[in-house]
Amino acid sequence: MRVIASIPRLCGLLLVLAALPVHAAITLQARALDAPGIAARGVRVLLAPETARPGVFALHLSAAAVAVPALGWKQVGLSVVGTLQRQGDGRWHMQAPLQLRAAPGGALRDAQIEVTLDPLSDTAVIIITQGATRIDAALPMDAPLHVQLQLTALPLIWLDGALAAASPGASIRNGSASGSVALDADGGSVRVSGRLGVEGLAAFAQGGSVAAQGFGLRGDFNLQHDAQVTRLDFDGALRGGELLAGSFYAQLPARDAPLYVNLSRDAVGALHISRLDYQDGTAVALNASMALSAKGALDSLVVKRANIDLARAIPRYASTWLQSHGLPGLQGMGQAHVALNWRRGALNALQVRLQNVDMADISGRFAIAGLNGALDWRSGATLAPTTLGWRAASIYHLPLGAAQLHLRDDKGLLALTAPAQIPLLGGSMLAQHFSFDPAGTQRTRWSTGLAFVGVSLGELSGALGWPAFRGTLGGAIPDLRWQDGRVVLQGGLSMQVFGGYVDVTRMSLAHLFGVAPELGADLSLRGIELAPLTSVFDFGEITGKLDGNVQGLRLVSWHPVAFKAELHTVGGGRISQRAVKNLTSVGGGGLAGGIQGAVLRLFSTFPYQRIGLSCTLANDVCTMGGIKPAEGGGYSIVEGDGLPYIHIIGHQTRVDWPTLLSRLQAATTGQRPVIR
Incomplete structure (x- = not known):
């Protein structure tokens, strides 16, 4: 029955x-x-x-x-x-x-x-x-599905099934609740409202990508659930604990942080937060709304107001997110005020106000001090110009002096209203043009043109830890842009150095501030004066001019992993005993002719007709060559011109890259050799 x-x-x-x-x-x-x-x-x-x-x-x-x-x-x-x-x-x-x-x-x-x-x-x-729990x-x-409840130390794990019913995949692991609750049920729908205090909440959702630990809250709430939608209003405060949502991790303050949330989850699991107000003292004040797909992907984010104290907010809310984006240990101070509108994968509006902002990467990759000003941008709109300036900055220990950028939003494109001059190592870097499209694709996000005038090679060498070069550097990058997630040089960069020119083409740079930056380029050398170059490296004096090229250069973490290089002199010159010895060591070879060793010790320099050396680096092995194959095997590195005649032959065609580097290091730092 x-x-x-x-x-x-x-x-x-x-x-x-x-x-x-x-x-x-x-x-x-x-x-x-x-x-x-x-x-x-x-x-x-x-x-x-x-x-x-x-x-x-x-x-x-x-x-x-x-x-x-x-x-x-x-x-x-x-x-x-x-x-x-x-x-x-x-x-x-x-x-x-x-x-x-x-x-x-x-x-x-x-x-x-x-x-x-x-x-x-x-x-x-x-x-x-049951124990300390009381209901x-x-x-x-006559209406038993209208219930008034008074809860004392209710284990939240008892509500695990209710949470899973309202949000599939979510689960509670710990915590307790106390307070007063009214429950109304009608068929497949339920409404729960009241005032609760929660302590020690531990819960997760979406396979652990969203989680809370040691979390506390108190306040008034109203929850409505049926087969189509779940709605929640909460007006109260958070206290303590840790929150994780994807790469976002927060350590909440031990005191009350006021929170108001209005959210709904539809039948397919999509989450809509129509209002989110949060106040963490002076660290963060936020008024926002957002929507997430059933899989937890962000569909939209509207920040009406975000006031941020960087010194307090970064360690509390942003450290894990920054680490996941290659910026561990980023330090900052000052005030930032942000508003933005992001929908369907594209930014529609951005407003930023910065006051006395200092930021520094503890790895020394970049730093900026005294950053003040504003950015105003709206897709498809034309807004009034703004100014953004700093007192000092640096990129990989290269110091940039004080500068101001005057920017204008012209129909959605943020651009310089006039060239900006930035002091750099006794000279200057001139940003001739700059444009940024926040709503653009990865292929067209930003582009700039730079010119360098009077940059001191000595100061540049000191900043980068290079040998003490002398002279100045000048050059231009007509077009540098962001393309497919990389910084790409359009056209070429031409630099004047050591009386000659170095032309850089096909340059691209990825993960500039990441753990392992990657640089690719082709280089062409024309008319480089060897005398000042070799004197800097203490390699031994060589006079004359150098031409050559480096194709397919690839650096990872600023260390070469691949290239094809060929260097040769033009017009002959003279070479010292020390340079002879070092070139012989690099090529793993020796001097041709039995009488040369006895005679050469009588001379400090020697005339040469040609010098040439090549190296193709792949899989940590350098395949070496010279001017031409030598009789009896090997390859010619130096061919003499007149008396005393000198001829250096390399015999090792395959050398481990670390071995070759150690030879070059010894050649530039060892004692002066004597040819006997």
Whole structure:
């Protein structure tokens, strides 16, 4: 037999049966018992009078499976064994052990329940205790799915099923709640509201990509859930704990941080936060809205107001995100005020105000001090010009002097209104043009043109830890732009150095501020004066001019991993004993002709006709060559011109790159050799 009834009818039936002048036990069995929001299967009720105590009945209530969708209950077993007793005022009272089986979070596995039924007022009061946990419930018997609850130290893990029902994949692991709650259920929908305090919450969702640990909150809330949508309003404060959402990690303050949230989750799992207000003292003040897909991807973000104290906010909210983007240990101070609108993968508006901002990468890759000014940009709009300037800055230890950039948003393109001159190492770097499209694709995000005038090679060498070059550097980069996630040189860069020219083409740079920057380029050398170049390296003096090229140069973390280089002199010159010895060592070769070694020690320099050396680096091995193949094997590195005649031959064609580097280091730092 299938019985369809409601909980008040069941309570009323028990009271009627107890009021009858019965002298034998009464058993009620139901294969199914349904009511709005609850269903039970295999229900059995045994009511038996105790002959020794009039008005007292032994009660045995059990159910093989109870389902409460709003709480995530599916196959929960129920057992209550106690006594039902009529009080002098007409009320009925029951006190008994309560045991649930297979409830989410192990809820009420070993509890005590106390029930008071008042037929006159048609109300029921239920008190459930288990250890430090207490639940006081009051409900009208004619509307039992309207419940007033007072909670004390309720384990949040007991609500794991309710959370999973509202947000599939979410789970609670720890924490407790206390406060007052009103619950209304109607069929497949439920509304829960009240005031709660939560301590020690540990929960996660989306496979652990969203998580909370040691989290506390208190405030007023209103939760509505049905098959189509879940809505939540919360007005209160956060206190302590840790939060993780993707690469965002936050350590919340130990004091109250006011929070207001209005959110909804639809049937497919997409999350919409229509309002988010958060205040963490002076560290962060945020007013925003956002939407996330069912998989947790950000669909939209609108920040109406974000006031940020960098010194407090970076370590508390941004350290993990910065580390995941290659900026571990970024330090900052000053004030930033930000507003933005980002939808469907594109930025639509950005407004930034900066006050006395200092930022520095602890690895020394960049730093900026005294940054002040503003940026205003809106897609497709033309806005008033703004100014952004700094007192000092540096990139990889290259100091940049004070400068100001005057920017204008012209129909969505942020650009310089006039060239900007930036002091650099005794000279200057001139930003001839600059344009930035925040809404652009990876191929067209920004571009600039730079010119360098009078840059001191000596100061540049000191900043980069190079040998002490002399002279000045000048050159131009007509077009440098961001393309496919890399900084790409369009056209070429031409630099004047050591009386000649170095032309750079096909240059690209990726992960500039990442853990392992990658640089690729082709270089062409024309007319480089060898005398000042070799004197700087203490390699031994060589006069003349050098031409050559380096193709397919690739640096990772500023160390060469691949290139094809060929260098040769033009027009001849003279070479010193030290340079002869070092070139011989680099090529792993020797001097041709048996009498040369005895004669050469009489001379300090020697005339040469040609010098040439090549190296192709791949897989940490350098394949070497020279001017041409030498008779008897090897390759010619130096060919003499006149007397005393000198001829240097290299014999090693394959050399480990670390070995070659050690030879070059020894050649430029060792004692002066004497040819014997």
